[in-house]
Amino acid sequence: MNGEDGDITIISHGVKLEGKISSGGSIRVDGEIKGDIVSQGNVTVGEQGDVNGQINATSVTVGGKVVGSVNAKEKIIMESKANLKGDIFTKILVVEAGARFDGKSNMGDAKEPPKPQGLNPQKNETGS
Template sequence: MFNNGKDAKREQAELSGSSTQIMKGTTVEGNIETFGNVRIEGKIIGNIKSKSKIALGDSSFVEGNIISQNAEIAGEVTGTVEVTDILTLKSTANIKGDIITGKLIVEAGAVWNGTIKMGNAPKESKEHILNGRTEEQKEAVK
């Protein structure tokens, strides 16, 4: 009865160690939100939010916003990418949208069209990317 706080923390730690995989040939329409890691090789039409790491393979396509602690992108993203720690753009990455990240690693050949804000991005940057977005996209960014 008094262990609710400890149980909740243990459950959150277990969830952050879990993994979700969307493989090549799979299309998902809708938002994905998880505490654990996400690996995508397929197509996602919707926002992806993870408290851990999101990895997009070279065959991946995401039409929506990405929010995570860490991310590695080798595929195509149309939307805002917001990573609190380290974002790695592989040589096959193609980003069409704004990037907000703590640290950025870019391999030769990666392409992006949009603005990049690094470090502790001020709140105005979030307001900037909210303009012109749907309510659902705005919620994913917040």
């Protein structure tokens, strides 16, 4: 896809997909996806939508269920019926009353999720 404005891929209610989805445009999920979503546009998970995987997009709106990390370069909106279990990375976070969130949030630069921090190799806890 070339990412033109107006390109929207719709996963309708009743549709079940497994695998990675990549799009140059926006994606709306009202069905079930087991796998990662990568979009150059926006991703919307509708009230009946169910995503089990990571989401990477410019902006993400969650109205349904997401299990997995969400990385939005600009903004994440969690609507009142949202149920998100996973870590989120974004610049702007909007959480409506009633939304459920279980995870960690990082509102720094969301271009890519931060790398796990390890122990400082110069420190030796045994003193030797």
